[in-house]
Amino acid sequence: SVPAAILSALSAAARGGVLFKGGGALETLAEVDIFAFDKTGTLTTGRAAVTRLVALDGDQAGFLSLLSGLEAHSEHHIAAAIHREALARDLQPVAVTDVNARPGIGIEGRDASGPVWAGNPYLAQAMGAPLDHPALQSLAEGADTVVYLGRGAQVLGAVTVADAPRGSSAPALAALRKGGVRRIVMMTGDRRPVALRIGTQLGLAPDEIHAEMLPEDKVRAVGALTDSGKVAFVGDGVNDAAALARADIGIAMGAAGSEVALQAADVALLSEDMERLADAQRLSRRTSRVIR
Numbered sequence: 001s002v003p004a005a006i007l008s009a010l011s012a013a014a015r016g017g018v019l020f021k022g023g024g025a026l027e028t029l030a031e032v033d034i035f036a037f038d039k040t041g042t043l044t045t046g047r048a049a050v051t052r053l054v055a056l057d058g059d060q061a062g063f064l065s066l067l068s069g070l071e072a073h074s075e076h077h078i079a080a081a082i083h084r085e086a087l088a089r090d091l092q093p094v095a096v097t098d099v100n101a102r103p104g105i106g107i108e109g110r111d112a113s114g115p116v117w118a119g120n121p122y123l124a125q126a127m128g129a130p131l132d133h134p135a136l137q138s139l140a141e142g143a144d145t146v147v148y149l150g151r152g153a154q155v156l157g158a159v160t161v162a163d164a165p166r167g168s169s170a171p172a173l174a175a176l177r178k179g180g181v182r183r184i185v186m187m188t189g190d191r192r193p194v195a196l197r198i199g200t201q202l203g204l205a206p207d208e209i210h211a212e213m214l215p216e217d218k219v220r221a222v223g224a225l226t227d228s229g230k231v232a233f234v235g236d237g238v239n240d241a242a243a244l245a246r247a248d249i250g251i252a253m254g255a256a257g258s259e260v261a262l263q264a265a266d267v268a269l270l271s272e273d274m275e276r277l278a279d280a281q282r283l284s285r286r287t288s289r290v291i292r
């Protein structure tokens, strides 16, 4: 049977918006000395905005209508940002069918003229689409996320999307360190300049910031960390599910996170306030001391 001290800690944590799937997860959290965080939607708010738009044929409205039609089928934060931009410009999304999400790289589908896709440089490369147009290169020089839209091997243009750290992220990381966490690592599928901008804003060491990771890269990196400590992975996306499962303890963002991430995790963080995570670890440590 579960000791009373654990039951009461589980319910105290739940009142703070941290749901443990069992007493075992609470005991594991007490031992965690390495935290690995996803970036988008985890350390950042996920409430991104479109900052720049380049349509190579000059038809911005046509470009954004197609992009938003494709992204209408995605639950990614990027998709929501694109949807809001299309709404703000009074644009109707183009009908897109046969949609196939590519977690961590983008999305594919088909409009009336044939196959279309939207995503990062990996996806563009997989489509055989060159990104060497000067207007596209200028977007990639900034520190925002770049989303390319293409038709087969042809790139139609790109938008940049920017997101900011949660206000609670820096204090939460500081509290985790104060509680004895030795390493805090960021793992993102996003570009390195974006990862470095957000990571350094949060006080992470540059060598703890890992970018351009595919979902399987996150799994491998989490596995490698488990050789040197007890590892928690905190993430929100479909692309994080395998890493959440691989960590000693997986913690999913519950409010806006994906269903798949929640299922793979041991803990759901229902609060948007990252400091609740540090509170939960403090609570787990106190509880472990009491029951030993």
Ligand code: ADP
Residues within 6 Å of the ligand: 038, 039, 040, 041, 071, 074, 075, 076, 078, 079, 102, 103, 104, 105, 106, 107, 118, 119, 120, 121, 145, 146, 147, 187, 188, 189, 190, 191, 237, 239
């Ligand atoms: P993170 O690891 O920071 O949470 P993701 O792994 O979810 O980021 O996404 C990695 C990258 O894949 C994004 O920065 C984006 O370039 C691309 N991507 C993922 N999903 C989509 C989508 N629906 N549309 C366009 N690009 C996407």
Ligand code: MG
Residues within 6 Å of the ligand: 038, 039, 040, 041, 042, 235, 236, 237
């Ligand atoms: Mg994410």
